[in-house]
Amino acid sequence: MWRTVRVCAAVIALGLLSACGSSTYVQQGPSDTLRSYARALQEGRVDEAYRLLSDEARRSMSLEAFKRAVRENPEDVHEIARAIARPSADPVVTATVTVPNGEELELIFEGGKWRLDAAAVDLYGQSTPRQALLGFLRAFERKRYDVILRYIPDAEKEGLGGLGGGAWGEGAVREGGVPEAPPGRSEGELTAEKIKDSWEGPQKEHINRNVQAIKAALPTATIEETGDSASMAYGAGGTVAFLREHGAWKIREF
Known part of the structure; x- marks a missing residue:
């Protein structure tokens, strides 16, 4: 399964990015975590890179499977690491909360605080x-x-x-x-x-x-x-x- 380059790249990259709403990312900043993950992959510190994945990503891929994916696709892994290390813009951290009536509210983390998106006051929105x-x-x-x-x-x-x-x-x-x-x-x-x-x-x-x-x-x-x-x-x-x-x-x- 992990010999498929596309699958390997998706899991290694998206497994990290899916953690952007976690407390770890909020505390140290998304850009810091992206750079730490990239350095760990580039320097072969696979266990450390794995610890930076979200809980959901680690549930979907064991440490052994992650190591195998990195080992069997080194060129692709280094390409992902280089891309992640140089984000084109600061990441925007968001969270979606579903309230009892089914309405979804989006929050944006900025200036060290969570703030409500404009949709929270748009009573008659049509964006979704x-x-x-x-x-x-x-x-x-x-x-x-x-x-x-x-x-x-x-x-x-x-x-x-x-x-x-x-x-x-x-x-x-x-x-x-x-x-x-x-x-x-x-x-x-x-x-x-x-x-x-x-x-x-x-x-x-x-x-x-x-x-x-x-x-x-x-x-x-x-x-x-x-x-x-x-x-x-x-x-x-x-x-x-x-x-x-x-x-x-x-x-x-x-």
């Missing part, structure tokens, strides 16, 4: 699918239909979507998520008022049921991203579909 979903749920709870418009793809807002529309639209929604336009209502641009009329009227029970199921699933749910699309399963066969548009994540359907 999870952040967009949390912002949407927050807007829904507060009946901020003007904010909810931000999470709707342009084609849906303009009445041109045809995306399967399990949530957006002026009318009621049949079971199974098929839109049904109400009598006497014309197609047109979606507005906050139209969403309010529908979600507090014909669609109320359907939307509330879906939202509660999403909230229940979110803390432990996995969101799968593929390019500019993403999805999250919830409830008994439900799916939230996301779309990245103009750099912001939006909700295609739920």
